[in-house]
Amino acid sequence: PNDLVFVTLGCMTEGSSLGSMKTPAVLNSKESGGAWSLWENMAKNRPEFGHPAVFANHIEQTKWQSFTVTLNDSAFFQFIEDFTGNEAGTGGLFTLVDSNWFMSIVLAHQPHFINQPENIFVFWGYGLFPDKMGNFVNKPMSDCTGEEILIELFQHLKLGDKTQPIIDSAICIPCLMPFITSQFMPRVKGDRPEVVPAGAKNFAFIGQFCEIPDDVVFTVEYSIRSALIAVCQLLNLKREIPPVFKGQHDVAVLFNALKTMHR
Numbered sequence: 379p380n381d382l383v384f385v386t387l388g389c390m391t392e393g394s395s396l397g398s399m400k401t402p403a404v405l406n407s408k409e410s411g412g413a414w415s416l417w418e419n420m421a422k423n424r425p426e427f428g429h430p431a432v433f434a435n436h437i438e439q440t441k442w443q444s445f446t447v448t449l450n451d452s453a454f455f456q457f458i459e460d461f462t463g464n465e466a467g468t469g470g471l472f473t474l475v476d477s478n479w480f481m482s483i484v485l486a487h488q489p490h491f492i493n494q495p496e497n498i499f500v501f502w503g504y505g506l507f508p509d510k511m512g513n514f515v516n517k518p519m520s521d522c523t524g525e526e527i528l529i530e531l532f533q534h535l536k537l538g539d540k541t542q543p544i545i546d547s548a549i550c551i552p553c554l555m556p557f558i559t560s561q562f563m564p565r566v567k568g569d570r571p572e573v574v575p576a577g578a579k580n581f582a583f584i585g586q587f588c589e590i591p592d593d594v595v596f597t598v599e600y601s602i603r604s605a606l607i608a609v610c611q612l613l614n615l616k617r618e619i620p621p622v623f624k625g626q627h628d629v630a631v632l633f634n635a636l637k638t639m640h641r
């Protein structure tokens with residue numbers, strides 16, 4: 379009778395699928411796992427538990443595609459460092475603004491993983507419009523193998539005769555994520571339940587799809603804050619929850635945003 383239940387609602391990586399160098403990733407539906415059905419079952423006839431359909435029933439709007447690449451030597455990293463003047467790990471995201479797929483890549487500091495061999499280099503990228511035809515590969519990104527995604531990327535970057543030798547020893551794994559931006563779907567008050575719904579004594583909702591005023595979804599902080607609120611409220615702990623950072627009221631942030639808008 380003293381048990382407490384903390385329910386993670388939904389999941390941005392639900393139904394994610396992996397392809398390979400020779401096969402594309404497949405687009406899964408919400409039935410491929412249990413994250414949405416758990417919330418749907420709980421919310422049946424209980425409007426105070428929110429409306430999962432608002433987030434889960436619009437895959438065409440909530441999907442995008444990422445890919446991870448493993449390379450056998452430093453040639454590509456060297457090319458990007460020469461091109462951008464940024465050492466890997468210092469430059470942030472790198473977006474190809476002319477790409478139909480709206481691709482970005484991120485070259486993190488190497489080694490990225492513990493025990494990563496010295497000659498191995500890894501990077502990550504994604505495309506926000508996987509249904510659009512490539513500029514060079516005549517296919518939508520979601521139909522592409524890892525090899526085809528690399529061909530498209532390297533053509534954008536004008537890698538020239540370096541392209542084939544790098545691709546020959548690369549492993550690019552495409553990953554389709556049907557619900558990756560589901561938490562950004564347009565919503566109205568009540569679509570997300572309160573962390574501790576009115577009257578709840580022994581359960582709470584945590585994760586990306588519960589209501590936390592002014593906080594920003596897609597961040598780990600959001601889920602952590604929901605868990606803090608849930609635990610403190612249910613256990614009646616007098617601990618202060620760290621306030622949400624209000625960047626929109628910070629002069630330095632506003633100034634930098636303005637500068638970026640006019641770049």
Ligand SMILES: Cc1cc2nc3c(=O)[nH]c(=O)nc-3n(C[C@H](O)[C@H](O)[C@H](O)COP(=O)(O)OP(=O)(O)OC[C@H]3O[C@@H](n4cnc5c(N)ncnc54)[C@H](O)[C@@H]3O)c2cc1C
Nearest residue numbers: 386389390391412413416444584585586596597598599601
């Ligand atoms: C590619 C990518 C890049 C990201 N980059 C950043 C970043 O730079 N900064 C940042 O702050 N955040 C980032 N995020 C977001 C961050 O990873 C998430 O916000 C965070 O992981 C959410 O945590 P969570 O515990 O709420 O949910 P999740 O991490 O989604 O965990 C929920 C778990 O519950 C499981 N589950 C669901 N339903 C059931 C069920 N019925 N039974 C049993 N288990 C179930 C799921 O399988 C999952 O393992 C990124 C996410 C992705 C995918």
